[in-house]
Every structure is written in C-alpha cells, then in structure tokens.
Amino acid sequence: MIRVLLADDMKLFRAALRNLLEQHGFEVVAEVYCGDLIVPTALELRPDVAVIDIEMPGQDGLAAAAALHNELPDCRTLILTASASPANMHRALSARAAGFMSKDVSPDALAEAIRKVAAGFEVVDPQVAAAALRLPPNPLTPREVEVLRLSAGGSAARQIAVDLFISTATVRNYLSSIVAKLHARTQLDAVRIAVDAGWI
Incomplete structure (x- = not known):
C-alpha cells in the first residue's frame, strides 16, 4: 500500500x-x-x-x-x-x-x-x-536568465554583480539586453513577461 x-x-x-x-x-x-x-x-x-x-x-x-x-x-x-x-x-x-x-x-x-x-x-x-x-521559445541566454531571476528576487545591480562575480556595468548591460529582447517597457515588465512564460 x-x-x-x-x-x-x-x-x-x-x-x-x-x-x-x-x-x-x-x-x-x-x-x-x-x-x-x-x-x-x-x-x-x-x-x-x-x-x-x-x-x-x-x-x-x-x-x-x-x-x-x-x-x-x-x-x-x-x-x-x-x-x-x-x-x-x-x-x-x-x-x-x-x-x-x-x-x-x-x-x-x-x-x-x-x-x-x-x-x-x-x-x-x-x-x-x-x-x-504553446509558450514562445526563450530568447534569453542562461546568464541573462540568472541575472533576471536575481533581479526579480529583489537584488540590486550591485548585489547581483557581487553574487555573480561580474561588474555592476556588466549587470546593467545584461538588464538592458533583457528588456530589449523581451520587447518590455521596463525591467519590471521584463520580469513579468519572463515569469508568465515560465522562463524564471
């Protein structure tokens, strides 16, 4: 049983x-x-x-x-x-x-x-x-997914940089790329799109 x-x-x-x-x-x-x-x-x-x-x-x-x-x-x-x-x-x-x-x-x-x-x-x-x-394919790279997931969890760019051992400027570049790839209006909008699609 x-x-x-x-x-x-x-x-x-x-x-x-x-x-x-x-x-x-x-x-x-x-x-x-x-x-x-x-x-x-x-x-x-x-x-x-x-x-x-x-x-x-x-x-x-x-x-x-x-x-x-x-x-x-x-x-x-x-x-x-x-x-x-x-x-x-x-x-x-x-x-x-x-x-x-x-x-x-x-x-x-x-x-x-x-x-x-x-x-x-x-x-x-x-x-x-x-x-x-039926969801669209994920256009984000694994590192972009990681950055967006940390951002969605409330981490600021400086903390994400520390967590991932990269520069703050690199984190900001990733976030800008993510917003562009997802055709989002803002970073928060990018998080919503990625969550709804099951990418993060």
Whole structure:
C-alpha cells in the first residue's frame, strides 16, 4: 500500500482529499497545514509520496519539495495546486518534484498520478503541459536568465554583480539586453513577461 503525506493549509480540502485517497487504496499517514512541518513529519513517518500545495504558511510548497528531496530522496513529491501555470510547473520540476497536477484534476487521474510518482515516474498535468508547449521559445541566454531571476528576487545591480562575480556595468548591460529582447517597457515588465512564460 502506498503511504501518503498530505500538505495543504485548507482543513476541509485535506479531509476531502484524505477520504478520496483512502477510497482509492492509499494509506494517508499524516496531514500538515504548514510548509515548515513537511520535512520533519516526513522524516518521522517515511511516506512514499508527499502531496503538497504551493501556497501554505511558513515555507512554501516548492521550497519544501526541494528540502524534502535533499533530506529524504526516497519520498517522492507531487505538487497539487490551484495555481497550475506553466511557470509554476517549471518551478516545481526545478525543485525536484516528481509530479505537478491541478486541483481541478479528476479523482481517478490524481490517484493514477500518485501511483506513477510512487513507481518512480514523473507526471505533469496534461493541460498545463500543453499550455507550456504553446509558450514562445526563450530568447534569453542562461546568464541573462540568472541575472533576471536575481533581479526579480529583489537584488540590486550591485548585489547581483557581487553574487555573480561580474561588474555592476556588466549587470546593467545584461538588464538592458533583457528588456530589449523581451520587447518590455521596463525591467519590471521584463520580469513579468519572463515569469508568465515560465522562463524564471
């Protein structure tokens, strides 16, 4: 029997999800409402799969998924979210989640996704994957993506320069190039375009 940890901040949703999974033959070993509780609970109970929402109190679900992969790689993670965008899908896979599904998924499809994740496969919601395929190709270089990601996180040009061991002038040149390549009006607009496209 596949043992599952549920992590979602909505008690009613957790209860409904527990009931659904138990009807499909899973054993729900724990429910947590806070991202900070995911790793310690998993380390104690050793579930096969953690089903995690993105937005929770404390550590968000994607950071918790990455931490869980590092601390307990045998526990596979499936992100189950209402914010099922291509950008969040890319973020989830970068956080080493094995699955990414929308909360609009059917009960049977969710159960099948958990079984596949537990068996070692990666699973992505088909509608989100299709949306991701319709996105335009990323025109930015890997270094430009890195600079824009740091900028989006609130780092000033001087701090980005320190982090990447380059000059402040080089950082400003990268940012100017990014704005031009994305046909953005401002640097903030470039961040929005890149996030919407799933590039950062």
